[in-house]
Structures are given as structure tokens and as C-alpha cells.
Amino acid sequence: MKKDKGLLEFDLLENGLDFIIFAINQLKNGGKNELKYGILHLSAGVDLVLKYRLSQEHWSLLFADINTANTDKLNSGDFKSVDSVGCIDRLKRICGIELSEKEVNQLKHLRDRRNRLEHFGITESVAALKSSTFKVLNFILNFINEHIDYSGLNETEESLLESIREQFRDFEEFIQKRLESLKPKIESHKRMTAVTICPTCYQDALVIDDGASCLFCGVSGDGEEMAGNFVFQILGISSYDTKDGTEYPIYECSECGAESLVHSRLEDEVFGWLCFTCGTEWSEQEKAYCETCGHPYSKSEYDIGMCSNCIEYRIG
Ligand SMILES: [Zn+2]
Ligand SMILES: [Zn+2]
Ligand SMILES: [Zn+2]
Numbered sequence: 001m002k003k004d005k006g007l008l009e010f011d012l013l014e015n016g017l018d019f020i021i022f023a024i025n026q027l028k029n030g031g032k033n034e035l036k037y038g039i040l041h042l043s044a045g046v047d048l049v050l051k052y053r054l055s056q057e058h059w060s061l062l063f064a065d066i067n068t069a070n071t072d073k074l075n076s077g078d079f080k081s082v083d084s085v086g087c088i089d090r091l092k093r094i095c096g097i098e099l100s101e102k103e104v105n106q107l108k109h110l111r112d113r114r115n116r117l118e119h120f121g122i123t124e125s126v127a128a129l130k131s132s133t134f135k136v137l138n139f140i141l142n143f144i145n146e147h148i149d150y151s152g153l154n155e156t157e158e159s160l161l162e163s164i165r166e167q168f169r170d171f172e173e174f175i176q177k178r179l180e181s182l183k184p185k186i187e188s189h190k191r192m193t194a195v196t197i198c199p200t201c202y203q204d205a206l207v208i209d210d211g212a213s214c215l216f217c218g219v220s221g222d223g224e225e226m227a228g229n230f231v232f233q234i235l236g237i238s239s240y241d242t243k244d245g246t247e248y249p250i251y252e253c254s255e256c257g258a259e260s261l262v263h264s265r266l267e268d269e270v271f272g273w274l275c276f277t278c279g280t281e282w283s284e285q286e287k288a289y290c291e292t293c294g295h296p297y298s299k300s301e302y303d304i305g306m307c308s309n310c311i312e313y314r315i316g
Pocket of ligand 2: 253254
């Protein structure tokens with residue numbers, strides 16, 4: 001079979017790369033207003049590149065409803081195309097490309113940011129936006145390296161890609177310099193309390209000490225609020241989507257009593273259990289869910305699968 005690119009397929013990659021170039025420039029140099037457009041462009045660019053990969057498998061996968069796919073609609077562009085969530089799902093099921101949980105959450109976070117920007121403007125710090133979008137850029141460049149067939153690129157696409165890489169290196173330098181300058185401060189905090197991944201900028205710079213504040217981007221809040229942000233942005237769980245049986249992983253902390261003990265089930269584990277108010281940390285093995293009441297408890301040497309409250313109740 002001839003493997004000509006359809007009209008739309010051409011547009012997808014070239015436009016996607018074009019958007020990404022715009023985005024990097026805006027994100028790298030921008031004041032707040034440019035950052036806003038940087039995020040809009042980045043979000044659009046990432047979506048297009050992912051869709052392009054899908055179209056390489058088969059163009060009909062671009063249609064939200066594959067049953068309505070036909071070449072006329074494809075060439076005229078007159079159809080409802082697959083949305084971002086559907087696209088990621090098809091990449092996994094049909095192309096065998098599985099994004100990590102972290103990547104899926106970062107993309108979700110980017111879309112969420114884009115939507116908020118459109119309605120409310122920017123509320124996060126410049127450093128936060130730069131750092132979090134940097135991670136997404138890094139992801140999409142890796143994705144292109146691993147999953148896009150270079151032999152199918154035309155000259156424009158090749159040169160776009162080349163300038164993206166160049167611009168990206170400058171951007172990377174900005175992030176690295178900032179991290180480097182903060183390193184001693186972060187290390188000294190680590191000796192005294194818990195430091196974990198910031199839900200706003202994704203840097204390992206969120207200091208927890210009677211609430212949480214990030215050394216990299218400056219975001220701060222009380223422990224309960226930050227625990228909620230972490231679970232939503234990093235673990236990808238909102239209090240609304242516990243319908244499929246996923247437990248909302250925030251509990252009362254046995255040390256300080258705040259509702260801010262987070263159980264991280266992340267694949268590349270950042271911590272097992274961590275309280276975002278007092279900073280107390282337990283490994284995955286140190287806590288378990290009580291078989292009787294379901295609440296997390298700290299296991300003792302003679303663990304019988306039951307929390308102390310339930311044991312007392314039994315004895316009493
Ligand atoms: Zn931060
Ligand atoms: Zn606590
Ligand atoms: Zn119990």
C-alpha cells in the first residue's frame with residue numbers, strides 16, 4: 001500500500017512543531033502575558049504531535065467516532081477529532097505506546113492550566129509555569145525521538161525540530177541554573193524536615209514544615225490544601241473521581257491530627273506516606289489499612305492487621 005501522507009497528516013506534525021517553537025520562545029523569554037500564550041501553544045502543539053503519531057498507525061484513528069471516518073471528511077477536515085484523553089488511550093491500546101502515570105498527569109495538568117488561563121488569567125508564579133512546562137517539553141521531545149519515524153519527515157519538519165532542540169537547550173539552562181542555586185538551601189531543609197515534589201512546578205523543592213512552601217516556585221499553602229493539590233496534580237486523583245473504587249488517598253495524620261496524610265501509590269515512588277502539615281514520613285511498609293475499620297495505621301512488631309483503636313475496642 002502506498003504510504004502517502006494525507007493533507008491533514010502533513011498539517012498535524014508541521015503545525016504541532018510550529019506551535020511548540022512558538023511556545024518555547026514565549027515560555028523562555030516571556031513576561032506573564034507571553035507565558036499565557038506559551039501555555040496555549042504548548043498544549044496545542046503537544047496534542048497535534050500525539051495525534052500525528054496516531055495518524056501514522058491509521059488516519060481513521062483521528063476521528064472521535066471511527067465509524068464515521070471517510071477520506072472526504074479527512075481531507076476537508078470537517079469532522080470531530082479524537083480528544084486528548086482518547087488520543088492517549090488509543091496510543092496505548094492500538095499503537096502500544098504507553099505513557100507513564102506521571103506523564104499522563106502532567107499533560108492533564110497542562111490542559112487544566114490552559115483552560116483556567118483562558119478564563120481567569122495567570123495566578124501562578126513565572127518560575128512555576130516555566131518549570132512545569134519545561135517538563136512537558138522534555139516529555140514531548142522524548143516522545144518525538146522514540147516514536148516518530150524520522151525518515152517520514154519533510155525538510156520543514158526537520159528544520160523545525162532542529163530549532164526546537166536548540167531553543168530547548170537554552171530553556172533547560174535557565175531551569176538548571178535556578179535549581180543549582182537553590183540546591184544548598186533545599187539540602188539543608190532536607191536534613192530537618194520532609195521535602196517532596198511540588199504539585200505546581202514539579203521540582204523536588206516543596207518544604208513541609210507546618211504547611212508547605214516551594215523553594216523553586218514560591219507556591220505555599222496549609223498542609224490540607226497542599227495535600228489536595230499534590231494528590232490532584234501529581235497522583236492524578238480528584239475527590240470527584242473516586243467513583244471507580246479508587247480511594248481518595250488523604251487521611252488523618254496520627255502525629256498532628258490534620259487531614260493531610262497522603263498515601264502515594266506512584267510507580268516511581270516519591271514517598272510511601274507523608275503528612276503535608278507536620279512533614280512526618282512513613283515508608284510504604286510501615287503503614288497498612290486496618291482490616292476491620294479500613295483506616296491506615298502504623299504497623300507494630302506484632303502486627304495483626306488491625307489498628308490500635310480496633311484492638312482496644314475488641315479488648316474493651
Ligand atoms: Zn514549586
Ligand atoms: Zn501530620
Ligand atoms: Zn481499625
